Amino acid sequence: MLEAKAKNGFVQDEVCKMLYQSYKHLNKTYHIQSYGCQMNTHDSEKLAGMLSMSGFSPAASKEEADIILFNTCCVREHAEKRVFGNIGALKKLKDEKPKLIIGVCGCMMQQEEVADRLMRRFPFVDLVFGTHNLNEFPSMLKAVLDGERTSSIIEGCEIEEGLPVKRADGVSAFINIIYGCNNYCSYCIVPYVRGRERSREPEKIVEEAKALADQGYKEITLLGQNVNSYAPNGEKDGFAKLLYMLNDIDGIERIRFMTSHPKDLSRGLIEAMVRLPKVCNHIHLPVQSGSNRILEAMNRRYTREHYMDLVDQLREHVSGIELTTDIIVGFPSETEEDFNDTLDLVNRVGFSSAYTFMYSPRRGTKAAKMPGQLDAETKKMRLLALNELQAEHVRANNKKYIGKSAVVLTEGYDERKGLAFGKMTNFKMVYFPADKDAIGRFISVKIEGEQKNSLIGRIEGTNMSRDAEK
Numbered sequence: 001m002l003e004a005k006a007k008n009g010f011v012q013d014e015v016c017k018m019l020y021q022s023y024k025h026l027n028k029t030y031h032i033q034s035y036g037c038q039m040n041t042h043d044s045e046k047l048a049g050m051l052s053m054s055g056f057s058p059a060a061s062k063e064e065a066d067i068i069l070f071n072t073c074c075v076r077e078h079a080e081k082r083v084f085g086n087i088g089a090l091k092k093l094k095d096e097k098p099k100l101i102i103g104v105c106g107c108m109m110q111q112e113e114v115a116d117r118l119m120r121r122f123p124f125v126d127l128v129f130g131t132h133n134l135n136e137f138p139s140m141l142k143a144v145l146d147g148e149r150t151s152s153i154i155e156g157c158e159i160e161e162g163l164p165v166k167r168a169d170g171v172s173a174f175i176n177i178i179y180g181c182n183n184y185c186s187y188c189i190v191p192y193v194r195g196r197e198r199s200r201e202p203e204k205i206v207e208e209a210k211a212l213a214d215q216g217y218k219e220i221t222l223l224g225q226n227v228n229s230y231a232p233n234g235e236k237d238g239f240a241k242l243l244y245m246l247n248d249i250d251g252i253e254r255i256r257f258m259t260s261h262p263k264d265l266s267r268g269l270i271e272a273m274v275r276l277p278k279v280c281n282h283i284h285l286p287v288q289s290g291s292n293r294i295l296e297a298m299n300r301r302y303t304r305e306h307y308m309d310l311v312d313q314l315r316e317h318v319s320g321i322e323l324t325t326d327i328i329v330g331f332p333s334e335t336e337e338d339f340n341d342t343l344d345l346v347n348r349v350g351f352s353s354a355y356t357f358m359y360s361p362r363r364g365t366k367a368a369k370m371p372g373q374l375d376a377e378t379k380k381m382r383l384l385a386l387n388e389l390q391a392e393h394v395r396a397n398n399k400k401y402i403g404k405s406a407v408v409l410t411e412g413y414d415e416r417k418g419l420a421f422g423k424m425t426n427f428k429m430v431y432f433p434a435d436k437d438a439i440g441r442f443i444s445v446k447i448e449g450e451q452k453n454s455l456i457g458r459i460e461g462t463n464m465s466r467d468a469e470k
């Protein structure tokens with residue numbers, strides 16, 4: 001593994017320009033397959049940005065692409081099996097199109113032994129790189145186009161500023177504010193593959209948000225493994241202060257953030273959510289378990305009482321707030337009593353949505369070696385029971401909106417359903433009949449029904465002011 005160099009700007013723009021001159025006229029195309037969380041999705045947008053800058057355009061399908069990139073995630077069990085399976089399936093395509101370039105990157109490749117295994121097992125893969133050397137991609141691509149096979153995994157890095165980004169839509173955009181994680185939850189591989197926490201300078205974030213507003217984006221989502229520990233220069237309550245700065249930007253109408261760690265959620269943040277009209281009334285607050293014993297074994301560093309207290313404060317002060325969460329069932333040594341504590345917490349909070357998972361050991365984490373690993377059947381049964389309970393809460397939560405009006409920022413149009421869709425400020429998804437020109441507009445919708453994870457409505461009025469939202 002190489003040592004990282006400090007990178008405070010996109011130093012490879014010259015390489016991109018060189019590639020552009022050599023390849024633009026050949027109309028080469030790319031396809032990026034992204035796995036995992038929003039951080040990975042946003043990294044894929046940066047890869048797309050560098051490819052566009054180098055003269056490549058998106059392919060209509062994987063089969064038609066000249067370059068295929070897999071941006072991998074290693075958080076879930078079986079991820080490796082799945083990714084290796086999907087890469088293996090490309091062999092046929094590579095045999096038919098020997099000039100096809102296949103690259104693999106992302107968290108999974110940050111684990112050097114996995115990257116080595118992949119390079120050995122699939123000699124037709126041309127380039128491999130980790131999460132920390134994203135900005136070396138243009139020169140690696142150039143090497144491959146010059147006939148080399150290349151791989152580069154570096155450990156630890158400075159924040160990379162100025163990477164070009166090609167975003168998926170023109171309404172809502174992701175902005176990284178903090179990279180890495182210091183928390184070492186005992187089940188999680190992220191701190192090992194994404195490194196220690198590094199906060200971006202607030203001025204750079206504000207600059208990026210202003211540029212997005214100039215391009216017509218109306219909503220930003222601030223990203224980090226734990227946005228609450230955003231602390232440029234170790235500053236206290238840095239995240240709340242950042243929200244105040246972003247709230248002043250003309251053109252940005254909604255500010256979201258993800259993910260929040262309950263142990264770091266400050267009073268200052270709750271106050272900012274109350275005071276700042278553009279900060280949305282939604283929080284994704286992973287609880288992971290309702291049992292104090294399991295929370296301690298997970299090294300989460302909060303109790304269920306603390307979590308419930310945060311929920312009470314948020315509900316008391318932030319009008320119309322909805323909470324979403326992540327929950328793991330079947331953590332090592334979890335008893336029926338522990339699991340019942342989780343069900344009880346779910347009943348008490350009433351999350352509007354929850355990502356639920358069966359615990360799966362990740363190599364290299366503390367929990368993988370803990371005694372009391374549960375059998376698959378027990379974990380499966382618990383997950384089923386939790387999902388059934390959560391589905392009841394989603395239905396009840398949806399029902400409370402029926403007959404009410406809501407302001408939706410239209411994000412897109414679902415061709416299959418023939419409906420436009422967008423979100424309320426509190427993250428509730430709404431589908432409604434409208435033309436594609438509704439995209440990017442605030443629309444007042446009367447909620448008339450619900451389906452599994454979303455609401456159905458009809459338009460009452462268009463071009464609503466954002467002030468009508470909260």
Ligand code: SF4
Pocket residue numbers: 181182183184185188189190191225226261
């Ligand atoms: S807070 Fe915990 S679960 Fe989240 S990324 Fe960090 S170590 Fe993983």
